[in-house]
Amino acid sequence: xxxxxxxxxxxxxxxxxxxxxxxxxxxxxxxxxxxxxxxxxxxxxxxxxxxxxxxxxxxxxxxxxxxxxxxxxxxxxxxxxxxxxxxxxxxxxxxxxxxxxxxxxxxxxxxxxxxxxxxxxxxxxxxxxxxxxxxxxxxxxxxxxxxxxxxxxxxxxxxxxxxxxxxxxxxxxxxxxxxxxxxxxxxxxxxxxxxxxxxxxxxxxxxxxxxxxxxxxxxxxxxxxxx
Amino acid sequence: xxxxxxxxxxxxxxxxxxxxxxxxxxxxxxxxxxxxxxxxxxxxxxxxxxxxxxxxxxxxxxxxxxxxxxxxxxxxxxxxxxxxxxxxxxxxxxxxxxxxxxxxxxxxxxxxxxxxxxxxxxxxxxxxxxxxxxxxxxxxxxxxxxxxxxxxxxxxxxxxxxxxxxxxxxxxxxxxxxxxxxxxxxxxxxxxxxxxxxxxxxxxxxxxxxxxxxxxxxxxxxxxxxxxxxxxxxxxxxxxxxxxxxxxxxxxxxxxxxxxxxxxxxxxxxxxxxxxxxxxxxxxxxxxxxxxxxxxxxxxxxxxxxxxxxxxxxxxxxxxxxxxxxxxxxxxxxxxxxxxxxxxxxxxxxxxxxxxxxxxxxxxxxxxxxxxxxxxxxxxxxxxxxxxxxxxxxxxxxxxxxxxxxxxxxxxxxxxxxxxxxx
Ligand SMILES: Nc1ncnc2c1ncn2[C@@H]1O[C@H](COP(=O)(O)OP(=O)(O)OP(=O)(O)O)[C@@H](O)[C@H]1O
Ligand SMILES: [Mg+2]
Numbered sequence: 001x002x003x004x005x006x007x008x009x010x011x012x013x014x015x016x017x018x019x020x021x022x023x024x025x026x027x028x029x030x031x032x033x034x035x036x037x038x039x040x041x042x043x044x045x046x047x048x049x050x051x052x053x054x055x056x057x058x059x060x061x062x063x064x065x066x067x068x069x070x071x072x073x074x075x076x077x078x079x080x081x082x083x084x085x086x087x088x089x090x091x092x093x094x095x096x097x098x099x100x101x102x103x104x105x106x107x108x109x110x111x112x113x114x115x116x117x118x119x120x121x122x123x124x125x126x127x128x129x130x131x132x133x134x135x136x137x138x139x140x141x142x143x144x145x146x147x148x149x150x151x152x153x154x155x156x157x158x159x160x161x162x163x164x165x166x167x168x169x170x171x172x173x174x175x176x177x178x179x180x181x182x183x184x185x186x187x188x189x190x191x192x193x194x195x196x197x198x199x200x201x202x203x204x205x206x207x208x209x210x211x212x213x214x215x216x217x218x219x220x221x222x223x224x225x226x227x
Numbered sequence: 228x229x230x231x232x233x234x235x236x237x238x239x240x241x242x243x244x245x246x247x248x249x250x251x252x253x254x255x256x257x258x259x260x261x262x263x264x265x266x267x268x269x270x271x272x273x274x275x276x277x278x279x280x281x282x283x284x285x286x287x288x289x290x291x292x293x294x295x296x297x298x299x300x301x302x303x304x305x306x307x308x309x310x311x312x313x314x315x316x317x318x319x320x321x322x323x324x325x326x327x328x329x330x331x332x333x334x335x336x337x338x339x340x341x342x343x344x345x346x347x348x349x350x351x352x353x354x355x356x357x358x359x360x361x362x363x364x365x366x367x368x369x370x371x372x373x374x375x376x377x378x379x380x381x382x383x384x385x386x387x388x389x390x391x392x393x394x395x396x397x398x399x400x401x402x403x404x405x406x407x408x409x410x411x412x413x414x415x416x417x418x419x420x421x422x423x424x425x426x427x428x429x430x431x432x433x434x435x436x437x438x439x440x441x442x443x444x445x446x447x448x449x450x451x452x453x454x455x456x457x458x459x460x461x462x463x464x465x466x467x468x469x470x471x472x473x474x475x476x477x478x479x480x481x482x483x484x485x486x487x488x489x490x491x492x493x494x495x496x497x498x499x500x501x502x503x504x505x506x507x508x509x510x511x512x513x514x515x516x517x518x519x520x521x522x523x524x525x526x527x528x529x530x531x532x533x534x535x536x537x538x539x540x541x542x543x544x545x546x547x548x549x550x551x552x553x554x555x556x557x558x559x560x561x562x563x564x565x566x567x568x569x570x571x572x573x574x575x576x577x578x579x580x581x582x583x584x585x586x587x588x589x590x591x592x593x594x595x596x597x598x599x600x601x602x603x604x605x606x607x608x609x610x611x612x613x614x615x616x617x618x619x620x621x622x623x624x625x626x627x628x629x630x631x632x633x634x635x636x637x638x639x640x641x642x643x644x645x646x647x648x649x650x
Contacts, residue, residue, distance in 0.1 A: 088229065089229060092229055129341070129343060132340040132341045133229075133233065133340070133341035133343065134229070135340065135341075136340050136341040137229055137232055137233070137341075140232070211253070211256050211257050211622070211625070212257060213257075213392050213393075213394070213622045213623075213625075213626060214625070214626055214629060216394070217391070217394045217626055218394060218396055219390075219391045219394065219396070219626055219627075219630065220626065220629065220630040221630075222396070222415065222630075223391075223626075223627060223630035223631050224630045224631070224632060226631055226632060226635045226643070226644075227632070227635065
């Protein structure tokens, strides 16, 4: 694990070096790479493959602070997470985005500089509000990511159990299904856990459920096409 | 995407009705908040005594404190709208509208990060003149600067909001509130040339209720508008056929007799041998042409008259079915059958309660109108009463704000899109 992480930091640092940036520090404990380019300080914060929602959120917040302090901020994400949260928010807020997979590292969005000399009292409040809104929107996206991840793992779990069942049936082609066999017991447990899963999902759905007059309303599509 | 997400979370609907202001953010779910559309202009010294702050207009619940203080009501209580319209040259009325709007936004001011003002969707009568749009947008501008509670705004006609709330793309919306009745055929947008309006709404039903009260010996109560309204809502009945209903009442007086106990008071209203007049109240909304109403006009109850607002005529005496037919007949012939089979009734003035023990005698609005249209020779009519007649407009506002893209900007030629306000 530790080796992996170190290797990841090295790979990303190596990639940036190949793009002409000068490395000033690799922080293996915090997963940070610092570089310079024409007197500008660049900070890359790396999100690991197995990071949770909290880690990701905290990296994004720290990067937002980096940017607010006039540094060029980058977040490095595993490809798997990118496909779920998208790059729009990064582009919008000029936070750089590096994406890595097992065999590739790419700079998807280049980081920008916040021009501090222009910061009047007003605009800096605006920017903080902007950042707050961004954090808000990211955290709701993350919630969705987490939800879909947990759905996927439930599905994986179910299909694994299904495979087990199939295996049992293939192994005992003559077994009559009415007989309470070991297989059927597993089956019962399965429906229970499915029930629980459904119940939980419904509850969550209720919490931010849309009002009845909004759901399946054909006007929503028509109105949202106005330009 | 980011702005769209934001907008969807912070849509705020505002339905400015003649009697009630229905308002609130999307997070309220199925139903809006409701307050009376009125404001009170107190004596300056009185406000600070009662509320502890200087205010020149009081709206919402606080109005009640001033009623108790026995101040001169009629000159200080301002009802800013008449028949769904705020007069152009009435600055006080517009100040009440502004105060109400501000009050409603402040009630739902979100706490926490990232709030930069609501996307407010207002709804006005389909026949509201252009100056109402201009004044309202100016008011939103001021509120945005004063409080930061409005980020963007837009205004839509009430019948469109109703169609949206009922998920109907083409239909006839009959929206009858306190002030008037608008009949608007809709096919993905209101068919503007086909709108027909009636100069009758809940307030006309109040007028006949006041006469009924006078007849049965409650003349002193007939002067209090809000009491008259409650009597109407509790004792008024809608007859399927007025003559038959009156006959029924004369044959079964005890069946039709009802007593209304005014909550929290010792007042009991018993129409006794005048109980048959309960049927006049509902009938008058749907058709004021029965000869029986003549005697009321002679006595001085104002006869609803035809008036013109801009290029729209408000008919005074047209019956409800005829009004719908006129509107539909202004639409392409090909569309007419579809429209007749999708008629939606909305607005508080359609909330007449049927009585189960008087089946076929005292009915709901849907049954009544279906019957009236069939009598005029229309076969495939289908009339649907909104499940929540008073809230449909607000619901439509919420859907509209949710769906219209944030980058769709207001244009006066189209009268559509978002106006962005600077803080
Ligand atoms: N149960 C009822 N029976 C009859 N009338 C009712 C009932 N409940 C409410 N109303 C009437 O509905 C009217 C209010 O409806 P609504 O809120 O739709 O009107 P509004 O929006 O204030 O007016 P408008 O849309 O005309 O400007 C009042 O006249 C009220 O007395
Ligand atoms: Mg209304």
